Amino acid sequence: MAGTAKAPAAEVEVAGHTVRLSSPDRVIFPERGFTKADVFGYYLAVGDGIMRALRDRPTTLQRFPDGIGGEAFFQKRVPARGVPPWLTTARITFPSGRTADELCPADLAHVAWAAQMGTVVFHPWPVRAGHVDHPDELRVDLDPQPGTDFADAVAAATELRALLAELGATGWPKTSGGRGVHVYLRIAPRWTFTEVRRATIALARELERRRPDLVTTAWWKEERGERVFVDYNQMARDRTIACAYSLRANARATVSTPVTWDELPDVDPDELHLGSVPARLAQRGDPHAGIDDAAWDITPLLEWADRDAAAGQGDLPYPPDHPKMPGEPKRVQPSKDRDRPR
Numbered sequence: 001m002a003g004t005a006k007a008p009a010a011e012v013e014v015a016g017h018t019v020r021l022s023s024p025d026r027v028i029f030p031e032r033g034f035t036k037a038d039v040f041g042y043y044l045a046v047g048d049g050i051m052r053a054l055r056d057r058p059t060t061l062q063r064f065p066d067g068i069g070g071e072a073f074f075q076k077r078v079p080a081r082g083v084p085p086w087l088t089t090a091r092i093t094f095p096s097g098r099t100a101d102e103l104c105p106a107d108l109a110h111v112a113w114a115a116q117m118g119t120v121v122f123h124p125w126p127v128r129a130g131h132v133d134h135p136d137e138l139r140v141d142l143d144p145q146p147g148t149d150f151a152d153a154v155a156a157a158t159e160l161r162a163l164l165a166e167l168g169a170t171g172w173p174k175t176s177g178g179r180g181v182h183v184y185l186r187i188a189p190r191w192t193f194t195e196v197r198r199a200t201i202a203l204a205r206e207l208e209r210r211r212p213d214l215v216t217t218a219w220w221k222e223e224r225g226e227r228v229f230v231d232y233n234q235m236a237r238d239r240t241i242a243c244a245y246s247l248r249a250n251a252r253a254t255v256s257t258p259v260t261w262d263e264l265p266d267v268d269p270d271e272l273h274l275g276s277v278p279a280r281l282a283q284r285g286d287p288h289a290g291i292d293d294a295a296w297d298i299t300p301l302l303e304w305a306d307r308d309a310a311a312g313q314g315d316l317p318y319p320p321d322h323p324k325m326p327g328e329p330k331r332v333q334p335s336k337d338r339d340r341p342r
Contacts, residue, residue, distance in 0.1 A: 045278035147226030177248030199301035
Protein backbone atom coordinates (compact mmCIF):
# COMPACT_ATOMS: atom_id res chain seq x y z
CA MET A 1 0.00 0.00 0.00
CA ALA A 2 1.38 3.34 -0.98
CA GLY A 3 2.15 5.80 1.77
CA THR A 4 0.49 9.15 2.17
CA ALA A 5 1.99 11.74 -0.15
CA LYS A 6 4.00 14.47 1.52
CA ALA A 7 2.80 18.02 1.23
CA PRO A 8 4.87 19.96 -1.30
CA ALA A 9 7.30 22.68 -0.29
CA ALA A 10 6.10 26.25 -0.49
CA GLU A 11 7.76 29.59 -1.04
CA VAL A 12 6.56 32.37 1.25
CA GLU A 13 7.26 36.08 0.94
CA VAL A 14 8.34 37.48 4.30
CA ALA A 15 9.65 41.02 4.84
CA GLY A 16 10.64 41.33 1.20
CA HIS A 17 12.46 37.99 1.05
CA THR A 18 11.43 34.58 -0.24
CA VAL A 19 11.60 31.86 2.42
CA ARG A 20 11.18 28.22 1.49
CA LEU A 21 9.00 26.05 3.72
CA SER A 22 9.69 22.36 3.17
CA SER A 23 7.90 19.39 4.78
CA PRO A 24 5.08 21.62 6.06
CA ASP A 25 3.06 18.64 7.33
CA ARG A 26 5.85 17.30 9.54
CA VAL A 27 4.52 17.03 13.09
CA ILE A 28 6.56 19.12 15.52
CA PHE A 29 4.35 18.88 18.63
CA PRO A 30 2.95 15.32 18.58
CA GLU A 31 0.66 15.69 21.60
CA ARG A 32 -1.08 18.74 20.13
CA GLY A 33 -0.70 17.76 16.47
CA PHE A 34 0.96 21.05 15.54
CA THR A 35 2.99 20.80 12.35
CA LYS A 36 6.00 22.60 10.93
CA ALA A 37 3.60 24.79 8.94
CA ASP A 38 1.83 25.65 12.19
CA VAL A 39 5.12 26.68 13.81
CA PHE A 40 6.09 28.69 10.73
CA GLY A 41 2.69 30.38 10.64
CA TYR A 42 2.77 31.07 14.36
CA TYR A 43 6.01 33.03 14.10
CA LEU A 44 4.64 35.07 11.21
CA ALA A 45 1.49 35.81 13.21
CA VAL A 46 3.43 37.13 16.24
CA GLY A 47 5.96 38.91 14.04
CA ASP A 48 5.75 42.36 15.64
CA GLY A 49 6.12 40.94 19.14
CA ILE A 50 8.95 38.53 18.48
CA MET A 51 10.89 41.08 16.44
CA ARG A 52 10.69 43.47 19.38
CA ALA A 53 12.43 40.73 21.37
CA LEU A 54 14.92 39.61 18.70
CA ARG A 55 15.78 42.54 16.47
CA ASP A 56 19.56 42.98 16.13
CA ARG A 57 20.24 40.43 18.90
CA PRO A 58 22.68 37.55 18.38
CA THR A 59 20.44 34.52 18.79
CA THR A 60 21.07 30.87 19.59
CA LEU A 61 18.60 28.52 17.90
CA GLN A 62 17.18 25.48 19.66
CA ARG A 63 16.34 23.18 16.76
CA PHE A 64 14.13 20.07 16.60
CA PRO A 65 14.35 18.92 12.97
CA ASP A 66 12.16 15.86 13.65
CA GLY A 67 9.88 17.46 16.22
CA ILE A 68 9.65 17.47 20.00
CA GLY A 69 10.87 14.14 21.31
CA GLY A 70 13.36 13.71 18.49
CA GLU A 71 16.93 14.86 18.16
CA ALA A 72 17.51 18.38 19.46
CA PHE A 73 20.50 20.69 19.50
CA PHE A 74 21.50 24.30 20.07
CA GLN A 75 22.93 26.06 17.03
CA LYS A 76 25.25 28.92 17.90
CA ARG A 77 26.94 29.29 14.54
CA VAL A 78 25.28 30.07 11.23
CA PRO A 79 26.78 27.82 8.54
CA ALA A 80 29.21 29.49 6.16
CA ARG A 81 27.39 27.99 3.17
CA GLY A 82 23.86 27.20 2.12
CA VAL A 83 22.19 30.19 3.75
CA PRO A 84 20.36 33.06 2.03
CA PRO A 85 22.62 35.96 1.01
CA TRP A 86 20.44 38.40 2.98
CA LEU A 87 20.87 36.59 6.30
CA THR A 88 22.41 38.84 8.96
CA THR A 89 24.80 37.59 11.64
CA ALA A 90 26.69 39.10 14.57
CA ARG A 91 29.96 37.90 16.05
CA ILE A 92 29.85 37.12 19.74
CA THR A 93 32.63 36.01 22.11
CA PHE A 94 32.19 33.13 24.53
CA PRO A 95 33.72 33.07 28.03
CA SER A 96 36.45 30.80 26.62
CA GLY A 97 37.50 33.52 24.17
CA ARG A 98 36.22 31.60 21.15
CA THR A 99 33.88 33.42 18.80
CA ALA A 100 30.84 32.57 16.70
CA ASP A 101 28.75 34.29 14.06
CA GLU A 102 25.19 33.88 15.32
CA LEU A 103 21.94 34.64 13.59
CA CYS A 104 21.05 38.28 14.24
CA PRO A 105 17.50 38.93 13.03
CA ALA A 106 17.16 42.16 11.06
CA ASP A 107 13.59 41.37 10.01
CA LEU A 108 10.94 38.67 10.27
CA ALA A 109 12.36 36.71 7.34
CA HIS A 110 15.23 35.68 9.62
CA VAL A 111 12.76 34.19 12.09
CA ALA A 112 10.91 32.43 9.27
CA TRP A 113 14.17 31.00 7.93
CA ALA A 114 15.01 29.66 11.40
CA ALA A 115 11.55 28.07 11.69
CA GLN A 116 12.11 26.41 8.32
CA MET A 117 15.34 24.98 9.77
CA GLY A 118 13.39 23.34 12.60
CA THR A 119 13.90 26.03 15.23
CA VAL A 120 11.32 25.88 18.00
CA VAL A 121 12.94 28.07 20.67
CA PHE A 122 14.79 31.36 20.17
CA HIS A 123 17.47 32.25 22.74
CA PRO A 124 18.73 35.81 22.13
CA TRP A 125 21.69 37.32 23.95
CA PRO A 126 20.84 40.40 26.09
CA VAL A 127 22.88 42.57 23.71
CA ARG A 128 22.50 44.26 20.34
CA ALA A 129 24.80 43.83 17.36
CA GLY A 130 26.32 47.26 17.89
CA HIS A 131 27.31 46.54 21.52
CA VAL A 132 27.91 42.80 21.77
CA ASP A 133 29.90 43.07 25.02
CA HIS A 134 27.51 45.44 26.80
CA PRO A 135 24.02 44.19 27.70
CA ASP A 136 21.04 46.47 27.18
CA GLU A 137 18.67 44.06 28.90
CA LEU A 138 18.80 43.01 32.55
CA ARG A 139 16.87 39.77 32.93
CA VAL A 140 15.46 38.49 36.21
CA ASP A 141 14.61 34.78 36.07
CA LEU A 142 12.28 33.69 38.90
CA ASP A 143 12.54 29.91 38.98
CA PRO A 144 10.23 27.97 41.32
CA GLN A 145 11.97 25.11 43.11
CA PRO A 146 10.41 21.74 44.01
CA GLY A 147 7.52 22.34 46.36
CA THR A 148 6.69 25.70 44.78
CA ASP A 149 4.78 26.62 41.65
CA PHE A 150 3.79 29.42 39.29
CA ALA A 151 1.80 31.19 42.01
CA ASP A 152 4.96 31.46 44.10
CA ALA A 153 6.87 32.89 41.13
CA VAL A 154 4.07 35.44 40.69
CA ALA A 155 4.31 36.37 44.38
CA ALA A 156 8.06 36.89 44.00
CA ALA A 157 7.50 38.96 40.85
CA THR A 158 4.99 41.14 42.71
CA GLU A 159 7.58 41.81 45.43
CA LEU A 160 10.10 42.60 42.71
CA ARG A 161 7.70 45.07 41.09
CA ALA A 162 7.41 47.00 44.35
CA LEU A 163 11.18 47.02 44.79
CA LEU A 164 11.71 48.29 41.24
CA ALA A 165 9.13 51.02 41.81
CA GLU A 166 11.18 52.26 44.78
CA LEU A 167 14.18 52.44 42.44
CA GLY A 168 12.24 54.27 39.75
CA ALA A 169 12.67 51.34 37.36
CA THR A 170 10.09 49.65 35.14
CA GLY A 171 10.02 45.88 34.90
CA TRP A 172 8.38 44.03 32.02
CA PRO A 173 7.00 40.59 33.04
CA LYS A 174 6.39 37.52 30.93
CA THR A 175 5.68 33.89 31.59
CA SER A 176 8.57 31.53 31.06
CA GLY A 177 6.32 29.07 29.26
CA GLY A 178 6.59 26.80 32.29
CA ARG A 179 6.23 27.49 36.01
CA GLY A 180 8.52 30.52 36.13
CA VAL A 181 8.28 34.24 35.54
CA HIS A 182 10.80 36.47 33.74
CA VAL A 183 11.06 40.20 34.36
CA TYR A 184 13.12 42.33 31.96
CA LEU A 185 14.57 45.81 32.44
CA ARG A 186 15.86 47.87 29.58
CA ILE A 187 19.24 49.41 30.46
CA ALA A 188 21.82 51.51 28.65
CA PRO A 189 24.56 49.44 26.92
CA ARG A 190 27.41 50.94 28.93
CA TRP A 191 28.16 48.18 31.46
CA THR A 192 29.93 44.86 31.02
CA PHE A 193 28.41 41.43 31.55
CA THR A 194 30.28 41.21 34.85
CA GLU A 195 28.84 44.51 36.05
CA VAL A 196 25.28 43.71 34.99
CA ARG A 197 25.47 40.28 36.62
CA ARG A 198 26.77 41.97 39.79
CA ALA A 199 23.82 44.39 39.69
CA THR A 200 21.42 41.47 39.25
CA ILE A 201 22.89 39.72 42.29
CA ALA A 202 22.43 42.89 44.35
CA LEU A 203 18.81 43.16 43.24
CA ALA A 204 18.20 39.49 44.02
CA ARG A 205 19.78 39.77 47.46
CA GLU A 206 17.61 42.75 48.35
CA LEU A 207 14.54 40.81 47.25
CA GLU A 208 15.70 37.85 49.34
CA ARG A 209 16.19 40.06 52.41
CA ARG A 210 12.64 41.32 52.11
CA ARG A 211 11.07 37.90 51.57
CA PRO A 212 13.47 35.22 52.86
CA ASP A 213 10.54 32.86 53.20
CA LEU A 214 9.78 33.13 49.48
CA VAL A 215 13.00 33.99 47.62
CA THR A 216 16.52 32.56 47.54
CA THR A 217 19.78 33.38 45.78
CA ALA A 218 21.40 30.07 46.79
CA TRP A 219 23.24 28.60 43.80
CA TRP A 220 23.37 25.12 45.29
CA LYS A 221 20.06 23.26 45.09
CA GLU A 222 20.56 21.66 48.49
CA GLU A 223 20.35 25.12 50.07
CA ARG A 224 17.33 26.53 48.21
CA GLY A 225 14.49 24.82 50.04
CA GLU A 226 10.91 25.37 48.86
CA ARG A 227 11.50 28.87 47.56
CA VAL A 228 11.78 30.74 44.27
CA PHE A 229 15.37 30.90 43.03
CA VAL A 230 16.50 34.13 41.40
CA ASP A 231 18.84 32.74 38.76
CA TYR A 232 21.35 35.58 38.66
CA ASN A 233 23.62 33.58 36.35
CA GLN A 234 21.23 34.20 33.48
CA MET A 235 23.19 37.46 33.19
CA ALA A 236 26.54 35.67 32.83
CA ARG A 237 28.07 35.84 29.36
CA ASP A 238 26.67 33.19 26.98
CA ARG A 239 23.63 32.42 29.15
CA THR A 240 20.31 33.04 27.43
CA ILE A 241 16.58 32.84 28.09
CA ALA A 242 13.80 31.97 25.65
CA CYS A 243 12.58 35.31 24.34
CA ALA A 244 9.16 36.89 24.43
CA TYR A 245 6.79 35.07 22.06
CA SER A 246 9.15 32.11 21.67
CA LEU A 247 7.58 28.69 21.73
CA ARG A 248 8.87 26.32 24.39
CA ALA A 249 9.99 22.76 23.78
CA ASN A 250 7.30 21.00 25.75
CA ALA A 251 4.36 18.78 24.83
CA ARG A 252 1.87 21.62 25.43
CA ALA A 253 3.54 23.98 22.90
CA THR A 254 3.41 26.82 25.40
CA VAL A 255 4.73 30.31 24.69
CA SER A 256 6.88 32.60 26.81
CA THR A 257 4.24 35.31 26.80
CA PRO A 258 4.42 39.00 27.79
CA VAL A 259 1.69 39.95 30.25
CA THR A 260 0.71 43.07 32.15
CA TRP A 261 1.46 43.32 35.85
CA ASP A 262 -2.25 43.50 36.60
CA GLU A 263 -3.11 40.28 34.78
CA LEU A 264 -0.08 38.29 35.94
CA PRO A 265 -1.75 36.86 39.10
CA ASP A 266 -4.63 35.43 37.06
CA VAL A 267 -2.62 33.98 34.17
CA ASP A 268 -2.58 30.24 33.46
CA PRO A 269 0.70 29.56 31.58
CA ASP A 270 -0.73 26.42 30.00
CA GLU A 271 -3.41 28.47 28.27
CA LEU A 272 -0.77 30.58 26.51
CA HIS A 273 0.28 28.35 23.64
CA LEU A 274 0.82 28.18 19.88
CA GLY A 275 -2.91 28.03 19.23
CA SER A 276 -3.97 30.90 21.49
CA VAL A 277 -1.25 33.55 21.61
CA PRO A 278 -1.62 34.96 18.06
CA ALA A 279 -5.26 35.87 18.72
CA ARG A 280 -4.36 37.30 22.11
CA LEU A 281 -1.68 39.51 20.55
CA ALA A 282 -4.02 40.67 17.78
CA GLN A 283 -6.80 41.52 20.23
CA ARG A 284 -4.85 43.01 23.13
CA GLY A 285 -1.62 44.24 21.59
CA ASP A 286 1.83 43.57 22.99
CA PRO A 287 2.24 44.30 26.73
CA HIS A 288 5.95 44.87 26.01
CA ALA A 289 5.27 47.51 23.35
CA GLY A 290 6.90 50.23 25.46
CA ILE A 291 9.95 48.30 26.60
CA ASP A 292 12.36 50.24 24.38
CA ASP A 293 11.08 53.68 25.36
CA ALA A 294 13.59 54.36 28.13
CA ALA A 295 16.80 52.79 29.42
CA TRP A 296 17.33 52.66 33.19
CA ASP A 297 20.58 53.51 34.97
CA ILE A 298 21.72 50.52 37.09
CA THR A 299 24.06 52.65 39.26
CA PRO A 300 21.84 52.20 42.37
CA LEU A 301 22.19 48.43 42.06
CA LEU A 302 25.96 48.67 41.71
CA GLU A 303 25.99 50.81 44.84
CA TRP A 304 24.01 48.09 46.61
CA ALA A 305 26.59 45.58 45.37
CA ASP A 306 29.38 47.70 46.91
CA ARG A 307 27.42 47.89 50.15
CA ASP A 308 26.94 44.13 50.23
CA ALA A 309 30.62 43.50 49.47
CA ALA A 310 31.62 45.76 52.36
CA ALA A 311 29.33 43.69 54.59
CA GLY A 312 31.03 40.47 53.50
CA GLN A 313 28.63 39.46 50.74
CA GLY A 314 30.81 39.24 47.66
CA ASP A 315 30.43 37.35 44.42
CA LEU A 316 28.45 34.15 43.96
CA PRO A 317 29.39 31.05 41.92
CA TYR A 318 29.32 31.15 38.13
CA PRO A 319 27.91 28.32 35.98
CA PRO A 320 30.12 25.21 35.94
CA ASP A 321 31.14 25.67 32.29
CA HIS A 322 32.31 29.24 32.88
CA PRO A 323 36.00 30.02 33.46
CA LYS A 324 36.91 30.75 37.06
CA MET A 325 36.41 34.46 37.71
CA PRO A 326 38.36 36.82 40.02
CA GLY A 327 36.77 37.02 43.45
CA GLU A 328 34.45 34.09 42.79
CA PRO A 329 33.87 31.70 45.74
CA LYS A 330 34.67 28.01 45.45
CA ARG A 331 32.44 25.99 43.18
CA VAL A 332 32.03 23.21 45.69
CA GLN A 333 28.69 21.83 46.79
CA PRO A 334 28.40 22.87 50.46
CA SER A 335 27.77 19.34 51.72
CA LYS A 336 30.99 18.21 49.98
CA ASP A 337 33.16 21.16 51.05
CA ARG A 338 35.68 19.74 53.50
CA ASP A 339 36.89 23.21 54.46
CA ARG A 340 33.46 24.52 55.38
CA PRO A 341 32.88 25.11 59.11
CA ARG A 342 30.64 22.47 60.63
